[in-house]
Amino acid sequence: MEQKSKEEEKKVGVIETWLRKHTLLFKGATRHPLILSIRDGSIDIASFKSWLAQDYLFVRAFVPFVASVLIKAWKESDESGDMEVILGGVASLEDEISWFKREASKWGISLSEVVPQQANKKYCGLLESLMSPDVEYTVAITAFWVIEVVYQESFAHCIGEGSKTPQELKETCERWGSEAFAKYCQSLQNIANRRLQKASDEELKKAEHTFLNILEYEVDFWNMSRGNV
Numbered sequence: 473m474e475q476k477s478k479e480e481e482k483k484v485g486v487i488e489t490w491l492r493k494h495t496l497l498f499k500g501a502t503r504h505p506l507i508l509s510i511r512d513g514s515i516d517i518a519s520f521k522s523w524l525a526q527d528y529l530f531v532r533a534f535v536p537f538v539a540s541v542l543i544k545a546w547k548e549s550d551e552s553g554d555m556e557v558i559l560g561g562v563a564s565l566e567d568e569i570s571w572f573k574r575e576a577s578k579w580g581i582s583l584s585e586v587v588p589q590q591a592n593k594k595y596c597g598l599l600e601s602l603m604s605p606d607v608e609y610t611v612a613i614t615a616f617w618v619i620e621v622v623y624q625e626s627f628a629h630c631i632g633e634g635s636k637t638p639q640e641l642k643e644t645c646e647r648w649g650s651e652a653f654a655k656y657c658q659s660l661q662n663i664a665n666r667r668l669q670k671a672s673d674e675e676l677k678k679a680e681h682t683f684l685n686i687l688e689y690e691v692d693f694w695n696m697s698r699g700n701v
């Protein structure tokens with residue numbers, strides 16, 4: 473029988489603790505019926521197209537949010553390496569926006585005509601509130617991590633063992649489900665964990681609240697496009 477020392481216990485990050493405490497909600501966001509329908513091949517393409525169009529608008533709002541996290545890292549971070557990780561995130565969003573445009577044209581979606589739905593507007597509003605200079609770096613980087621990891625966990629599930637994801641959706645799943653994206657999410661998690669470990673109770677409370685909020689908004693976001701699954 474191995475007994476964990478107090479030192480080892482302390483190494484279990486705040487995020488791991490939250491993930492254990494809020495497993496149900498996390499599963500709700502990362503094993504949504506829409507994702508399960510991609511994985512089992514039963515996906516209704518209209519739902520996929522609706523998600524794609526809405527997500528393009530979301531990602532456009534996500535860019536300034538990530539830029540705001542970059543500014544906070546520059547001002548508040550105790551580790552210079554944080555900036556490179558976040559800057560990498562900003563850079564890859566340029567490619568992502570081009571990808572959305574290509575993908576939309578493949579599916580015959582006219583992005584200029586897409587109208588944001590309620591859940592999307594609400595989520596973009598949350599992003600905007602998190603851009604405020606009053607929001608601490610620790611809270612913002614935690615939010616950034618959870619937004620990314622929901623997509624990573626969701627889409628990785630669609631390309632895992634035994635998945636029946638339709639060929640034409642595989643590229644989408646690879647975008648967020650890839651090993652490279654998983655590594656990037658791990659880097660964000662490490663930064664967030666480091667900051668959370670040093671945070672005040674007040675900040676911890678705010679960060680956990682934001683974490684839960686985002687998971688709920690992600691569920692609402694998937695629900696928007698789920699159609700009749």
Ligand SMILES: Cc1ncc(CNC=O)c(N)n1
Nearest residue numbers: 527530531534619620623693
């Ligand atoms: C609603 C939502 N959540 C997370 C992501 C992933 N981040 C950037 O692409 C996304 N595209 N959309």
